[in-house]
Amino acid sequence: MLKRLIYSREGVLSIIVLAMFFGVGVISPDFISLSNSVSIFNDTSILIMLALGQMLVILTRCIDLSVAANVAFTGMFVAMVNQYFPELSMALLIFLSLFIGALLGAINGLFVWLLKVPSIVITLGTMSIYRGATFLLSDGAWVNSHQMSESFIGLPRYEILSIPVLGWMAVAAIILFFWAMKFSVWGRNFYAAGGNPMAAFYSGVNVGKVQFYAFLVSGTLSGLCGYLWVSRFAVAYVDVANGFELQVIAACVIGGVSIVGGLGTVVGCVIGALFIGVVNNALPIIGVSPFWQMAISGLVIIIAVIANATSGKDKARIILRNPNANDEIRAN
């Protein structure tokens, strides 16, 4: 059992992430201190949540390129609401961010579900529409920290047991996803719909609807992350999270979510995101210019998919009863 765990993809990945983490710790002991570990996790929280949403989408053989644009739009929207109505309660604002995110996700999902249009085209389109809409909404202006209310900025920073609320949200998302993807029929349907859509249909699973749910969840999480992003960096502008969708997809791919659908775990996905988080945090510490970050994540994606492609090979069906039948016959 232990052996199986170590040889599994998640096992190998965790070992790599831990090795990197402690490796940097050798150079700079501060890096592996508890408070820095919490801060790395906190830094990675948004990536983790978006990657979990993206995982659902990729499981159903789709892709959502519009997540970062959704983050930007929703972030700008709630920031402006906060700017003009600072007395509105935070609960309402969070609900608003979830709702707007869900709405944008549902638009993607409806096209995929009802019109069966390839998701890459739809989300490529909505990616630029949502980003452009952010510009129209704000007229290109920024919402700066002094225009935001104290609680708007303070909420994700509020610490419970010395972990900020932002981090707790990621923890909650991980637990919720872990349970849903393992123990709810709703969650298992993502695996069925992506693993073999025809067989899923034969089993009474509505594949299009499952895809819609995937986009809905991805959108809802993007909406939440829109608020979190704007609040965390205390600024909202059109180019917020530009290109971040690639990091999100990278986290999934590194975590072993198969781009052809049906394969991927919550744990893998989280470790994939942490991998990126650790690399991003470690670079300045080991004295590498942050300009290396992009190339490294690109290289890691490529290595991860090559590893995936080669490890899964030759598990083809076996007709010969005994693979050594060859030799037996020769011996006769």
Place this chain on the structure above:
Amino acid sequence: MNNAIFSLKKVSKVFPGVKALDGVDLHLYPGQVTALVGENGAGKSTLVKTMTGIYQPDGGEIIFNGKPVQFHSPHDSHALGITAIHQETVLFDDLTVAENIFLGNYPLTKRFSIDWAAMETRSQEILSSINAHMDPNQILRELSIGQKHMVGIARALSVDAKVVILDEPTAALSHHEIHELYELVNTLKSQGKAILFITHKFDEIFTLADRYTVFRDGSFVGEGFIKDTNESQLVEMMVARSIEATYPKKDVAIGETLLEVSNLCHTTEFANISFSLKKGEILGVYGLVGSGRTEVMQALFGTTDHVTGSVKMNGKEVIIHSPKEAIDNGIVYVPEERQKQGIVLELPIYQNVSLPQMERLAKHGQIDQESEMALARQYCERLQVKASCWDEKVMNLSGGNQQKVVIAKWLATNPKVIILDEPTKGIDIGSKAAVHEFMSELVDSGLSVIMVSSELPEILGMSDRILVMNEGLIVGELSRADATPEKVVSLATGGSVTC
């Protein structure tokens, strides 16, 4: 006659260009096995899909327990206890055995959370009740075809079924497994379930079934009790003519050895394949689905990696690592999966015919449409492809005509050896006879043919010599005179010839 639990009345299903079901009737009775008999293309698979809610009928009535019902999705029919073991395994390769059995019908704790432990124990129970010994936690991808089939059966039994449909369940099973399946069917019968058994094999019909229903070309032909009928009567209903006339085998002078294959091996798919093929010969290769016959042919055609052994053409060793090299050496392959491997449906007929030899037809890399068209015209007319024009898309043709286009494509390359893998699968009776007739013509004109088939009459009717394969090995070679249905089947299912 009124106690049928499940009836179809005048059910029709139309696809673009084809009337797959034309007002058919079918009745299933509790505690009885009804055999559905019909040739390929008679509409059996469409019927199964209509009964399980995958297709919605265009006309007619479905009656369950005396009440008319409508299935909008597979879920609806599943809910009524109608369950099917489909011909092609519709399972999930990346999920565990247990989950494959219960997907769509998970056991829940407090109607809320999937109960994995219960799923595992219940899978274990169902699997051992059908004598399939495997770990419920194994990933399906790691299983053999036969084992996957058992998972499919376990899946059908996991619900409290009232109607069980078995669509050619024995096609991929070994001799031993078939007998276990027979026992299983008898158990289900004694539990009062209504069973629809679809098969090609007459011995199965007469061993298992109580009733029969015959379809031909999407229409209902007749029904009755098995005890009141016999094999020749059923055959006559199926094909509406005597079976001898179907195989127009000509006597052709057989020449020198053309192709010699020795010791062809593959790590997992087949081993020690040695045979030869003479000029003007039709070599039949028989084996069950999954016996490795297609894999051997694809290795000869260069599409399989990691193959060892030698292939000689006219005594000279040839090396074939890609279809291109096979074609250059005069070996061509008409695949079983015609639409997937044989033809580009979206391209016009003439472009499909010219595809393997575009470079020869082109002038300085530029396509010469005139000569392409001439080539297509010549070979399609020879094969009597029925189309409104030669630049019609292949997808608009019937299955039989599509197959003719594939053959035309290969004949146009002037091959020496033509491998036909299930050449008449899924095509109508008329085209079938035409393909057989053409095969005779081919060998007459000096070609050699390897014909892979799981249809026994076809193998016996057309071959000069028969190779039988089982589990990746050649287990016997029979001459035309020696071959009997019993010998061939016995070899193919792991028995030995006693003669």
Place this chain on the structure above:
Amino acid sequence: MDTTIKKSATPDSMFTSKLQGLLRWESFLVLIVFLVCVMNSYLSPYFLDPWNLSDATFNFTEKALIALPMAMLIIAKEIDISVAAIISLSSTLMGLVAQMGAPVYAVAFVGILVGAACGLFNGVLVTRFKIPSIVVTIGTMSLFRGISYILLGDQVVRDYPDGFEFFGQGYVYWVFSFELVLFAFFALVFYWLLHRTTFGRYTYAIGNNPTASYYSGIKVDKHRLILFTLVGVMSGVASVLLTSRLGSTRPSIAMGWELSIITMVVLGGVSILGGSGTIAGVVLAVILMGLVTFGMGLLNIPGIVMTIIVGVMLITVVSLPVLITLYKNKKAKAL
């Protein structure tokens, strides 16, 4: 055989199918292009000025050069979203050799060579490891641009040799810029390649059914490799033009261009699922997008609004045919 009856055999082709061809997507595009022209000239008196029109071509020729091979790649059921990153890397390396004092043609040559190498790299990953091209190029997109960032950081290179500016700013004759002439030339080359050669035929065959193509003796992987390299080469060419036009290089050059390029291709009637599309359609789509951008520029509409319009066009173009079939089916059922 009854050869006498065979005289009246099947015709090679039917006139009606050719007639249907006229009612295709391309004809619709021509109509739209015409309408936009009329609208633009109505909205602004400056529109029909030849120099204005010529200026307008600069905003699409570079992208359009990549759209041509991209159309072939998408027809062959693959995609390359790393093209903008290839432009960046190619531009960066051109900048570096220019700083070392390389002459004009050496700089351009390096640009194209880098493009070819990047394309080849994508192709090798896709064919050798059988990885879906979308994942490969998401990875190389970060990698290529990432290398640019490593090499340049936040620097800007401006030291290009004299004469280099011709590629992106020069005119061949009257209002016809070098970029425009080059695009016209390559449009003809790719038209010939896709519609007149065996290479083009193989592209369609592979895009519709890679397995059957392989079983017909086509070297599918080699073909894909060539297509990826071709996209790389043309990205290199586009990079030379863009760098020359801007006269400077920074790592963020051509950010987001992959979206406009893929939109051009899809708008041109190429199926994103592969197997169908024409060069004529892509050229028309390119012109259409150029005109719309130009018209909006005349009306002082900010550039980012254009991205909304591009996005809406993209979605409309792929959804419309589906909606029409759905509507037709519904109507057929109602009857």
